[in-house]
Amino acid sequence: MITFQHILSHLQGVITTNGQRLLAIIRKEFIHIRRDPPSLVMVFIMPVLMLLLFGYAVNTDVNHIPLAVYDQDGSQASRSLVASLVNTGYFDLVFQAGSEEEIKSLLDSGRARAGLIIPPGYSRDLKRQATATAQLLVDGSDPLVARTALSMAELVSQAQSRELRLAVLSSQGTALPPGPAIDLRARAWYNPGLESLKFNIPGLIGLIMQNITMMLTAFALVRERERGTLEQLMVTPIRGAELMLGKLIPYIVVAFIDMGLALGIGTLWFKVPIAGSAMLLLALTVLFLVFALGLGIFFSTIARTQLQAMQMTMLFILPSVLLSGFIFPRSSMPRPIQYLGNLLPLTYFLDILRGIMLKGTGINYLWQDVQALAGFGAAVIALAALRFRKRVD
Amino acid sequence: MNLHQPNPPHQVAGAVPGEQPETIAPAYQVAPAIVVTNLSKNFGPIQAVRQVSFQVPAGSIFGLLGPNGSGKSTTIRMLCGLMRPSSGSGQVLGLDIVTQAEAIKASIGYMSQKFNLYEDLTVVENLYFFGSIYGLRGAALSRRCRELYERMQLEGCEKQRVGTLSGGWKQRVALACAFIHLPRLLVLDEPTAGVDPVSRRLFWNLLEGLAAEGITILLTTHYMDEAERCHVIALMDRGRLHAFGPPARLMAAAGLPTLEDIFIEMAGKGED
Numbered sequence: 168m169i170t171f172q173h174i175l176s177h178l179q180g181v182i183t184t185n186g187q188r189l190l191a192i193i194r195k196e197f198i199h200i201r202r203d204p205p206s207l208v209m210v211f212i213m214p215v216l217m218l219l220l221f222g223y224a225v226n227t228d229v230n231h232i233p234l235a236v237y238d239q240d241g242s243q244a245s246r247s248l249v250a251s252l253v254n255t256g257y258f259d260l261v262f263q264a265g266s267e268e269e270i271k272s273l274l275d276s277g278r279a280r281a282g283l284i285i286p287p288g289y290s291r292d293l294k295r296q297a298t299a300t301a302q303l304l305v306d307g308s309d310p311l312v313a314r315t316a317l318s319m320a321e322l323v324s325q326a327q328s329r330e331l332r333l334a335v336l337s338s339q340g341t342a343l344p345p346g347p348a349i350d351l352r353a354r355a356w357y358n359p360g361l362e363s364l365k366f367n368i369p370g371l372i373g374l375i376m377q378n379i380t381m382m383l384t385a386f387a388l389v390r391e392r393e394r395g396t397l398e399q400l401m402v403t404p405i406r407g408a409e410l411m412l413g414k415l416i417p418y419i420v421v422a423f424i425d426m427g428l429a430l431g432i433g434t435l436w437f438k439v440p441i442a443g444s445a446m447l448l449l450a451l452t453v454l455f456l457v458f459a460l461g462l463g464i465f466f467s468t469i470a471r472t473q474l475q476a477m478q479m480t481m482l483f484i485l486p487s488v489l490l491s492g493f494i495f496p497r498s499s500m501p502r503p504i505q506y507l508g509n510l511l512p513l514t515y516f517l518d519i520l521r522g523i524m525l526k527g528t529g530i531n532y533l534w535q536d537v538q539a540l541a542g543f544g545a546a547v548i549a550l551a552a553l554r555f556r557k558r559v560d
Numbered sequence: 561m562n563l564h565q566p567n568p569p570h571q572v573a574g575a576v577p578g579e580q581p582e583t584i585a586p587a588y589q590v591a592p593a594i595v596v597t598n599l600s601k602n603f604g605p606i607q608a609v610r611q612v613s614f615q616v617p618a619g620s621i622f623g624l625l626g627p628n629g630s631g632k633s634t635t636i637r638m639l640c641g642l643m644r645p646s647s648g649s650g651q652v653l654g655l656d657i658v659t660q661a662e663a664i665k666a667s668i669g670y671m672s673q674k675f676n677l678y679e680d681l682t683v684v685e686n687l688y689f690f691g692s693i694y695g696l697r698g699a700a701l702s703r704r705c706r707e708l709y710e711r712m713q714l715e716g717c718e719k720q721r722v723g724t725l726s727g728g729w730k731q732r733v734a735l736a737c738a739f740i741h742l743p744r745l746l747v748l749d750e751p752t753a754g755v756d757p758v759s760r761r762l763f764w765n766l767l768e769g770l771a772a773e774g775i776t777i778l779l780t781t782h783y784m785d786e787a788e789r790c791h792v793i794a795l796m797d798r799g800r801l802h803a804f805g806p807p808a809r810l811m812a813a814a815g816l817p818t819l820e821d822i823f824i825e826m827a828g829k830g831e832d
C-alpha cells in the first residue's frame with residue numbers, strides 16, 4: 168500500500184541533502200573530468216569551432232554575387248552603372264559577355280547569378296530623355312540571392328539620382344513574388360549594412376551553449392548505469408538530490424568556461440560588442456546553464472543507454488532551433504507556435520543575450536526572462552531528483 | 561590446495577519449506593541475519609524467484625548456488641532493497657526489506673555481480689569516495705583506509721587506478737569498499753568470478769577472517785570448492801529453493817560424495 172505518508176517520506180528523502188555526501192560526489196566528478204583529457208579538450212574546442220563554423224554558415228547576408236555584364240553601349244555612363252553595382256560589395260564582376268545568349272547560358276550554368284544587359288542607346292537615352300532602361304537578370308532559384316541582388320540594384324539606380332529605370336526579370340522562372348521591390352527596399356534601408364551576423368551571433372552563442380552543456384550531463388547517469396557503478400550507488404545511503412546536484416555543480420564550472428570562450432569569439436573575432444553589462448550577462452548565463460545541465464541530467468535519468476541520451480538531446484535541439492526565435496522572428500509566427508516557443512528556456516535566454524549584447528538592456532527589462540529561467544531550472548532538477556529511483560526494477 | 565573444510569563449525573537454523581527448523585547452537589542463539597519467507601519475484605511472465613524461504617544465522621558464510629538464471633542475483637537484489645518482491649517478505653538484520661530498504665542499505669556492504677568501482681579513480685580515491693558516502697570523514701576515514709589496506713592486502717597499490725589492477729586485486733578493493741563502514745552483513749554477488757585460484761584462496765581467507773569476527777556473509781558462486789567452504793548453502797534451480805543446509809549434511813542426505821554430484825542430479829531432474 169502506498170500511503171500519503173510514503174509519498175511524503177519519499178519526497179523528503181529525495182530533497183534532503185547531506186553536505187558531506189554532496190561534496191564527495193562533486194570531488195569524484197571533478198576527478199572523472201580531469202582524468203579524461205580528450206573529452207575535456209572536446210568540450211573546450213567545440214563551442215569555438217561551432218561558433219566559427221555557424222557564424223559563417225548561418226550568415227544570411229548575401230554578397231559577392233557573381234555578375235555577368237553585356238554592355239552594348241560601352242559608354243562612360245554604362246561603365247559607371249557597372250562600377251556602382253560592383254562598388255556596393257554585393258556583386259563581383261566575373262564575366263564581360265558578348266551576347267544575350269551568353270548571359271543566359273552563364274545564368275543557366277550557375278556561373279553567374281545575375282546578368283546586366285545595357286542596351287546600345289543607354290547613354291544617349293539618358294542624355295536625351297533623362298530616362299534609360301537597363302536589364303538585370305537574376306537567378307531566382309535562391310530567393311535570398313535574388314532579393315539581395317534586386318534590392319541592391321534598386322538602391323544603386325536611386326543613388327545615381329537619375330530617372331534610371333531597371334527592368335528586372337527573373338530568369339529560371341521561379342521564386343520572385345510579384346512586386347517585392349518595395350518591401351526589399353524597405354529592408355535594405357532599415358539595415359543598410361545587412362549585418363545579420365550581429366543579430367545571429369548572440370543567438371548562436373545561446374543555442375550552442377545549450378546544446379553543449381546539455382550533452383555534458385546527458386551521459387552523467389547513463390554512463391554509471393552502463394558501467395554498473397549506479398547499482399553500487401543505489402545500495403548506499405545516497406539521495407537523489409545529492410547525486411543530481413553533485414553531478415551538476417562541477418559542470419557549471421566547465422560550462423561557464425565554455426560560455427567565456429563563446430563570448431570571447433563573439434566579441435573579439437566577430438566584433439559583436441556587448442552593449443550592456445557583461446557582469447549581468449554572465450550572471451544570467453549561470454541561470455541558463457543550470458537549466459541546460461539539469462535537463463541533461465533529467466534525460467540521463469530516463470535513458471537506458473548513452474545512445475538514447477544522445478537521441479533525446481537531439482530531439483530537444485530541433486524545436487530549440489525553430490521556435491526560440493533563433494532564426495525565424497517569433498513575431499511572425501502563428502500564435503500557437505509562439506506559445507510553444509514560450510515553453511523553451513532558450514527563448515528567454517536569447518531575449519537576454521540579444522537584449523544585453525545588442526541593445527544594452529538592463530535587468531529592469533529582463534525580470535520576466537530571469538523568472539522563467541529560474542523556474543525551468545528548478546523544475547528540471549527537481550524532476551531529475553524525483554525520477555532517480557534507488558531500485559533497479 | 562585444500563579449500564575443503566570437512567566440518568563447518570556452525571550449526572544451522574535452516575528452513576527448507578516444510579521442514580522443522582533445527583535447534584540452534586548456543587553460540588549462535590542470536591537473531592538470524594537474514595530471514596526470508598515465501599519470497600517471489602516475477603518479471604512479467606518470468607518467475608525469477610518462486611516461494612523461497614530460508615534463514616541465515618548471524619556470523620556464517622552463506623552460499624547461494626545454482627545454474628545461470630536460477631534467480632540468485634534477483635534474490636540478492638530483493639534483500640538489498642534494490643528490488644521489491646512480487647510477494648513474500650524478508651528481514652535483513654531485523655529490518656524489513658520493503659519498508660526499511662534505506663535503513664538496510666546504510667547497514668550492509670554490497671558487491672554487485674558486475675564490477676562496481678570507478679576504474680578511472682585510484683584505490684584511495686574509491687575508498688575515500690565510498691567512505692564519505694557512508695558518513696566517514698577526516699582522521700577516522702584515513703585510519704579506516706589504512707586498516708583496510710592492511711587487512712585486504714592492498715598495500716603498494718593505493719595510488720594505482722583501479723582499472724589497471726588485475727582481477728584478484730580489483731575484487732579485494734571492491735571488498736574493501738563494501739566493508740569500509742564496518743557493516744555486519746556483506747552481500748557479495750559472484751565476488752570471485754574470473755579470478756585466479758591463488759587470489760581466490762586469498763579472498764576466501766579474508767572472508768573467513770571476517771566471519772570469525774561475527775560478520776555474516778551472503779555470497780553466490782559457481783565454484784564447488786568455494787561452496788564446500790560455506791557454512792550453509794542454498795541450491796536454487798529455476799527460481800526455486802532446491803536444497804538448504806550445511807554442505808556436508810546435504811551430501812549425506814543425498815547419498816552423494818560431492819556437491820557437484822548434487823548439482824548435476826538437480827540439473828538432471830529439471831530435464832524431465
Ligand SMILES: Nc1ncnc2c1ncn2[C@@H]1O[C@H](COP(=O)(O)OP(=O)(O)OP(=O)(O)O)[C@@H](O)[C@H]1O
Pocket residue numbers: 559560603606607608626627628629630631632633634635673
Ligand atoms: N530486470 C530484469 N528484468 C527481466 N528479467 C530479469 C531481470 N533480472 C533478471 N531477470 C531474469 O530472471 C531470471 C533470474 O535471473 P538472475 O540474474 O537472478 O539469475 P542468476 O542466478 O543470478 O544467474 P547468473 O548465474 O547468470 O548470475 C533470469 O531468467 C533473468 O533473465
Ligand SMILES: [Mg+2]
Pocket residue numbers: 632633634673749
Ligand atoms: Mg547473477
